[in-house]
Amino acid sequence: MTFIQDQLADNHCFGCSPDNPHGHHIKSTWDGERSICHFSPKPWHCAGSPHYVYGGLIASLIDCHSVCTAIAEAYQREGRAIGEGETIFYVTGSLNISYLKATPIAGPLVLEARLSEAGRRKSVVLCTLSVNGELCAKAELVAIRVPASWGEA
Numbered sequence: 001m002t003f004i005q006d007q008l009a010d011n012h013c014f015g016c017s018p019d020n021p022h023g024h025h026i027k028s029t030w031d032g033e034r035s036i037c038h039f040s041p042k043p044w045h046c047a048g049s050p051h052y053v054y055g056g057l058i059a060s061l062i063d064c065h066s067v068c069t070a071i072a073e074a075y076q077r078e079g080r081a082i083g084e085g086e087t088i089f090y091v092t093g094s095l096n097i098s099y100l101k102a103t104p105i106a107g108p109l110v111l112e113a114r115l116s117e118a119g120r121r122k123s124v125v126l127c128t129l130s131v132n133g134e135l136c137a138k139a140e141l142v143a144i145r146v147p148a149s150w151g152e153a
């Protein structure tokens with residue numbers, strides 16, 4: 001299986017870089033229309049109760065999965081494979097999350113994202129997070145394209 005994150009160069013992100021030893025290492029697939037990410041929380045990712053997931057982690061997963069989705073779609077729009085040619089980077093401009101139900105830590109968490117808007121510099125991504133088919137959170141993220149030089153270490 002090919003993951004978006006494994007095709008991106010110069011990515012040190014806490015949420016999604018494969019190379020950040022302390023990060024979440026999320027993995028997202030892109031089918032040309034929507035992206036999917038599965039994540040199994042660890043016991044220490046809990047909220048006040050040991051049974052439910054910490055909201056900050058949920059935000060972090062949605063953030064990275066959505067921005068990676070915006071990047072994948074942008075490569076596609078330019079007729080390139082992800083990571084091919086000049087680097088495309090997006091950052092989070094805004095992230096609006098509705099926490100609809102407490103998210104069971106037993107997981108797995110399933111994130112699904114698609115674009116509702118794709119402009120020259122700005123993309124809007126809609127993302128849901130479900131467990132066992134039950135919708136626990138939904139979000140809208142505005143991703144803004146930035147120069148490739150932002151990725152330089």
Ligand SMILES: CCCCCCCC/C=C\CCCCCCCC(=O)SCCNC(=O)CCNC(=O)[C@H](O)C(C)(C)COP(=O)(O)OP(=O)(O)OC[C@H]1O[C@@H](n2cnc3c(N)ncnc32)[C@H](O)[C@@H]1OP(=O)(O)O
Pocket residue numbers: 008010011012013015016063064067068089090091092093094119121122142144145146150151
């Ligand atoms: C921070 C360093 C990141 C380096 C990344 C490079 C390597 C990446 C590698 C691999 C990626 C893998 C994935 C990563 C995933 C993780 C994502 C994150 O955690 S990112 C960190 C958190 N986000 C920030 O720190 C942004 C801080 N903000 C800014 O830098 C600027 O405010 C920025 C770039 C977001 C916009 O700045 P302007 O002034 O250039 O933009 P204007 O030209 O005014 O607007 C362009 C369009 O965007 C809208 N816009 C701008 N800011 C917005 C906002 N905050 N909310 C909603 N819309 C916004 C505007 O309304 C405009 O839209 P209209 O074209 O008119 O339709």
